[in-house]
Amino acid sequence: MTHATTAATARTGGAGWTAVAEAYRDTFAPLCAGTIPAVLRAAALRGEDARRARVLDAGAGTGRLTAALLSTGAAVSAVDPDEAMLALAAETAPDAQLGRAALPHLPYAAASFDVTVANFVVNHVADPRAGLRELARVTRRGGRVVVTIWPSGHNTQSRLWAEVLEASGARDVPATRLPAALDFPRTVDGLSGLLKGAGLRQVASGTLRWTHRTTPDALWRGADAGIGGIGTTLRAQTAAVRARMKLEHDRCVRSLTHAGELVLPTTAILAVGTRS
Numbered sequence: 001m002t003h004a005t006t007a008a009t010a011r012t013g014g015a016g017w018t019a020v021a022e023a024y025r026d027t028f029a030p031l032c033a034g035t036i037p038a039v040l041r042a043a044a045l046r047g048e049d050a051r052r053a054r055v056l057d058a059g060a061g062t063g064r065l066t067a068a069l070l071s072t073g074a075a076v077s078a079v080d081p082d083e084a085m086l087a088l089a090a091e092t093a094p095d096a097q098l099g100r101a102a103l104p105h106l107p108y109a110a111a112s113f114d115v116t117v118a119n120f121v122v123n124h125v126a127d128p129r130a131g132l133r134e135l136a137r138v139t140r141r142g143g144r145v146v147v148t149i150w151p152s153g154h155n156t157q158s159r160l161w162a163e164v165l166e167a168s169g170a171r172d173v174p175a176t177r178l179p180a181a182l183d184f185p186r187t188v189d190g191l192s193g194l195l196k197g198a199g200l201r202q203v204a205s206g207t208l209r210w211t212h213r214t215t216p217d218a219l220w221r222g223a224d225a226g227i228g229g230i231g232t233t234l235r236a237q238t239a240a241v242r243a244r245m246k247l248e249h250d251r252c253v254r255s256l257t258h259a260g261e262l263v264l265p266t267t268a269i270l271a272v273g274t275r276s
């Protein structure tokens with residue numbers, strides 16, 4: 001594994017994910033992998049073109065998308081600010097060029113890649129507009145930038161956790177949202193606007209829908225490990241409230257669980273744009 005020397009400067013880079021990398025791989029990474037077929041389609045990596053393509057996976061996490069990109073025959077680089085994530089990505093995608101870096105500072109010359117992807121990363125960076133500009137910078141003219149995010153509040157999971165919080169009397173935690181001047185609407189139009197603002201053209205975006213199949217235990221373990229907004233909220237509660245949240249979680253997942261399998265209709269937003 002090679003580690004680029006560029007400092008991981010974004011607020012969300014680094015330590016935040018280290019403690020949860022393995023739990024992420026076992027719980028939320030399979031959920032995030034639901035977009036992989038759509039990301040590959042949007043990247044338009046096919047045939048001979050794919051075999052000549054240079055691709056960057058920014059915020060690669062445990063490397064599931066990186067491995068799928070490699071399977072197209074492309075030469076794939078992948079960066080993440082988190083060492084523990086990179087160690088897992090090295091196991092999942094051993095043929096990728098891995099490096100440590102955080103948006104909005106990538107250790108690559110302008111126009112280094114034919115395709116740049118960021119799967120559920122733009123929603124974790126401290127300055128999403130600067131992050132998109134950097135993804136566009138390292139993409140060659142005519143190359144594609146593909147990004148995904150979660151839509152705010154529209155998933156079965158969000159509704160489930162909202163009910164758990166309400167029923168268990170959990171207290172609010174300090175807002176984890178970005179300052180208004182840096183934030184963007186977590187909608188199809190909001191994500192399109194981010195790509196257009198970075199100078200990308202032929203921007204197309206839309207909602208992806210799929211059914212995520214997991215277990216109630218995996219859903220709870222991910223949150224209990226501190227992953228995502230619900231993880232942060234859960235970790236901020238007293239032991240008594242956390243115990244009530246577990247009971248309410250077990251109650252709420254019951255109607256969605258069939259023969260031990262938790263079935264979660266899931267939506268995400270994908271946008272693709274071309275570097276001009």
Ligand SMILES: C[S@@+](CC[C@H](N)C(=O)[O-])C[C@H]1O[C@@H](n2cnc3c(N)ncnc32)[C@H](O)[C@@H]1O
Pocket residue numbers: 010011012013014017029032033058059060061062063064065079080081082085101102103104118119120121124125126
């Ligand atoms: C929800 S995970 C998504 C991981 C992977 N793309 C996937 O689909 O499974 C978010 C990832 O973004 C990384 N990350 C956080 N801040 C970042 C930044 N400023 N630049 C690049 N990656 C960042 C985290 O370390 C983490 O691996």
